[in-house]
Structures are given as structure tokens and as C-alpha cells.
Amino acid sequence: MTRIKLFYSIRWRFLMIHIASTLSTALVLLLGNLLATYLMQYHPLNTPIIWVINNVGSTPTMVVAGALLYLTFYLALSRPLVQYTQDIAASLQHMANGKFHEPVKVQTPSELGAIAAHVNRMSEELNEYLREIHHGLQEIAKGHFHYDIPVKPDNDLGKIAESINKMSTQLHHSIQEERNAEKTKNDLITGVSHDLRTPLTSILGFLELIEKDRYVDEVELRYYVGIAYEKSVTLKKLIDDLFEYTRINNGMPLELRKLDMNDFFQQLAEEFVPHLESAGMSCRVHAPEHPVFIKADGDRLVRAYENLIANAIRYGSDGKRVDIYIHEEEQQIVIQIVNYGSPIPERDLPFIFDRFYRADKSRSKQTGGGTGLGLAITKSIIEVHGGKIAASSSERQTCFETVFPKST
16 A cells, blocks of 8 residues: 555656656657658658758757657646646635535545545535534524533634633623613512502501591590601601612712721710610620721711611610621631621521511511611622621521721
């Protein structure tokens, strides 16, 4: 097989063409010489041949005729090889134009045949891979964003397939975010409608009783007015909380400045003294002796921690105290608000930062409850400052932990 391949190699084929052209030229020149000798002997009147030989010479005539004959034979014998090369070039040009359906005929086991075989294989592989990519794009166009086009490593088309897969994933993620945003908006409207309607219905009901003089005496009138006022206060708080929540989540601008968390919580604890005394509780701040700084908007942060401390007082009065722990962990500041009252049910812990979610609804009624937006507002404020918030609860204690980047 090696000998056959060697025999059909381009080098040997050109050598054979050269030998064949040379032999053919020599043969024709020999026959021409015999013919000229014959004509000169038996047809002396053949003046053109005699004139050429006499005026040009036999040797120059033989050289010129031999060169022309060799060139003619060489071009004729090499034409199939040149034509095959042109066919391969034309096929490559078609591939360059994006046409992969025209294979080249593999004629011989020569180098050109090997090139043709490689070109055909490359064309077939490209065509097959392009069909896979086309099928994948059709699936993505149908909305099947989880369809992944096979990615071939070390392949430029493979990089394109990988980019398409990434684009599909990102597109699916964007669509999901848009759907979630739409659902969030609808849920917010539903929640707001429900929470606004409840106190508003009560207010209208008691005002209707007053409007139609359906009360026995002034004492009952004042009772109805008092309930309507309390419901109005609840309604105003809900509207304020809702406004605050939407303002934070719509890119509320922050006035960031360096804030010492030790002084911040000492002052905040003092402001809650009347509420603590009313609940029969005390508040202790456990902080390092040196200042602990973060960059924050103090007014916004006050709102967040007011919610946490108010919750600790509302639901932790049985524990008689609230502890605030401030400590540093590497480049982070960790703040924990701890109360020792009734624990948050385990089933409620994953949802307590959701809008309008109220853990332990029966207990909320007893303690006055809230709008269901307090912890959602707190979470938004903490996160807009680049921090994180988490909650844990057990029979021993309930802890809300916030973490912020440390400011030097």
C-alpha cells in the first residue's frame, strides 16, 4: 500500500509526466527526422523543408520543435492533475461562501486525494454541526430556553454554540425576572388592596353608625369615634410603610457618611426607654470600647433598627430584656438584636421578611400586630446599604443578625 501511495504521489506523477513528455517528444522528433529524410530523398521539390534546413539548420529546427512538442505533451498530460486541483479549489471557495453540500470526488490516494478527503470530511462535519446549531436555535425560538446546543471544545463553531447557550440562559433569566416582577407587582397590589380595605371598612362602618345616629348615648358615640380613629391611625401607618417600602425599592438616594455603631445604638436604646419601661423591659448594648464604623445613611438605618427593636419589645416582653451585641469579624461588622420571648415558629422563619407576612397571626392580634411591611422595609434598607440580614429563633432566644462591610 505504501508503494502504491508513493507511486500516486504528486512528485512521482509530475516525474512520470516529465518522462512521458520527454519520450513522446523524442519519438515524434525521430519520426519527424525520418519523414524529413524521406521527403528530401524522394521529393526534392518539397522546398519548404529544404528551405528551413538550409536556412535555419537541422539542429535549431530540432531544438525548437522539441521544446514546442515537450510543452504540448506536458500541458496535455498534466491537465487532469491541474483540473483536479482546480476542482478542490472551487470546492473550498464554495465552503468559503457558506455552501457545504458539494463534496469533491476523491480520485486517487495521492496528496490531492487526501486533501479532497479532508475537505469532504470537514464539509460534512461543519454541515452536521450547523444543522445542530440551527435545530437548537429553532428550539430556543419556540421558547425552550433549557435546550443546550452541544458544545465541541477547541472549535470556533463550538464557541458560537457556547455563546448561544449563554444567551439563551440569560434570556430565560431575564424573562423569569420580568415575570417575577409582574407577579411581585400584582401581589403587592393584592396585598395593599386587602390591607387597606380592612381598616377602611371598619372606619366606614363606625362612621355610618354615627352618621345615622345609631348610638345610645355620648359614651357609645365616643367609643365609636375612638375605634374609627384607631383604624385611621392603622390605615395611615400602612400607607406610610407602603410609601417607604416602594421608595426604598425604587432606588432611594442615600446620604452615606461614617457612622459609629456604638453611639448609634446607645442613642437608639435611650429613645426606646419609655416603650421598654411600659413593657416592663430593659435594653443592654454590648459593644467594643473602641468606635466601630460603617458607611450608612443614619436616618434610613434608624428606621430599620426601630422596626427590629419594636418587634423585640412587642414579642419579647416575657423575657424582660433586649440585648444588642456589636462585634467585628475580619472586615465585617455584625450586629445582633436578641429578645427572649416566645419563639418564631420554624415554619414562619423563611417568610418573615416577605411583604405583608405576619408570623403567628393569633399572637399578632394579641400584641396589636403590624402592617406586615416592617421587616420587609428593614430588609430593603439593610440590603441597599450592602448588608445582609437573617433571623434565628429557639425556645431560648430570638435573634435578628445584620452584617455590614467595615469602614476604616
